[in-house]
Amino acid sequence: MLQIGPKSWTRSLVCVGGYVLKSRIGLLALALVVSVSAPAAITFNLSYLAGTSAQQQTAFQQAAARWSNIFNDNITINLTVGTASLGSGILGSTGSPSVGVSYSSFRSALIADATSANDTTATSNLQAGPSLTVRTNRWSNNPNGNNSVTPYTATLTNMAITRANAKAIGILGATDTASDGSITFTTNTSTLPSGGYSYTPGSVASNQIDFVGIATHEIGHALGFVSGVDAVDGGGNGADNASAWVRPMDLYRFSSTSGTNPDLTAGTPAKYFSLDKGVTGQSVTFSTGVADGDGNQASHWKDSLGLGIMDPTASNGETLAISANDIKMFDVIGYNLAPVPEPATMVAFGLGALAVMRRRKNRS
Numbered sequence: 001m002l003q004i005g006p007k008s009w010t011r012s013l014v015c016v017g018g019y020v021l022k023s024r025i026g027l028l029a030l031a032l033v034v035s036v037s038a039p040a041a042i043t044f045n046l047s048y049l050a051g052t053s054a055q056q057q058t059a060f061q062q063a064a065a066r067w068s069n070i071f072n073d074n075i076t077i078n079l080t081v082g083t084a085s086l087g088s089g090i091l092g093s094t095g096s097p098s099v100g101v102s103y104s105s106f107r108s109a110l111i112a113d114a115t116s117a118n119d120t121t122a123t124s125n126l127q128a129g130p131s132l133t134v135r136t137n138r139w140s141n142n143p144n145g146n147n148s149v150t151p152y153t154a155t156l157t158n159m160a161i162t163r164a165n166a167k168a169i170g171i172l173g174a175t176d177t178a179s180d181g182s183i184t185f186t187t188n189t190s191t192l193p194s195g196g197y198s199y200t201p202g203s204v205a206s207n208q209i210d211f212v213g214i215a216t217h218e219i220g221h222a223l224g225f226v227s228g229v230d231a232v233d234g235g236g237n238g239a240d241n242a243s244a245w246v247r248p249m250d251l252y253r254f255s256s257t258s259g260t261n262p263d264l265t266a267g268t269p270a271k272y273f274s275l276d277k278g279v280t281g282q283s284v285t286f287s288t289g290v291a292d293g294d295g296n297q298a299s300h301w302k303d304s305l306g307l308g309i310m311d312p313t314a315s316n317g318e319t320l321a322i323s324a325n326d327i328k329m330f331d332v333i334g335y336n337l338a339p340v341p342e343p344a345t346m347v348a349f350g351l352g353a354l355a356v357m358r359r360r361k362n363r364s
């Protein structure tokens with residue numbers, strides 16, 4: 001969910017690109033026959049509900065292309081896109097079906113999928129399993145009392161991951177055709193500013209909301225930027241092991257009091273993004289919960305710090321862009337970074353020029 005809210009900071013647009021048209025799949029396949037080393041890309045299979053304008057569809061494809069240009073997992077993600085009058089203050093929302101998986105299976109798949117230096121750091125610091133020990137609160141079997149806010153240590157065995165994330169690490173078939181998410185943009189005029197949406201990235205007037213930015217954000221949730229702490233938040237829960245609720249990004253959620261176990265409590269203290277069991281990463285923080293925490297869903301970065309596209313709010317006139325923090329998170333939950341040509345390669349001729357052409361074709 002992305003909410004409208006006060007912001008005093010601005011960000012510059014860093015990601016503009018073309019998009020992966022479904023009609024180009026054949027062209028990609030042909031390219032792969034010619035050159036088996038050509039990199040793949042995430043393909044988005046988009047279905048639009050009635051009422052989604054052509055302008056909105058084009059803008060949504062631009063948002064999808066931002067992710068395809070960064071990650072090259074050879075998977076197809078099926079999203080349904082529509083509009084509705086959402087609750088006051090809510091700009092967009094995403095429903096993303098998830099699959100349950102044991103922590104052991106997830107860990108093994110993530111290790112097998114590791115490609116980057118951050119993947120190596122992240123996976124080498126994961127608990128060995130088969131069980132996963134976390135700090136949490138609220139659940140009915142909290143030894144401090146039914147749904148108490150007082151933290152305790154829980155031992156779990158299962159996780160939940162979005163279907164898109166499951167495809168990225170090979171737990172689901174790469175081209176499985178069931179829905180991987182449903183994204184809705186508000187038409188509520190009491191939420192939108194007088195200028196409505198801007199559909200032009202980098203050109204968002206002071207009385208407009210950045211539609212492509214919001215779309216990018218909502219796709220991020222479907223890809224897997226989701227925290228189980230939103231299930232913890234507010235209480236009213238059953239036993240901690242009665243359902244799969246820990247999410248991949250929760251494995252990197254730590255606090256000053258969590259020790260070496262992930263901190264999956266709602267509320268204080270601050271939670272931060274760490275690949276090394278909480279030793280580093282204190283400057284990149286998460287939202288801490290609507291009910292028990294700072295007022296924002298835990299499935300986001302901390303609000304208004306400029307941490308990335310998964311910030312929970314957007315302001316009038318604000319351009320929203322994918323950040324290094326966003327990319328790092330999606331990398332370590334199972335997406336693979338597309339190689340970026342070295343400057344030396346780009347200026348070389350012969351083989352270098354060929355490499356650049358292949359990349360452009362696959363990034364288009």
Ligand SMILES: [Zn+2]
Nearest residue numbers: 001002300312
């Ligand atoms: Zn959101």
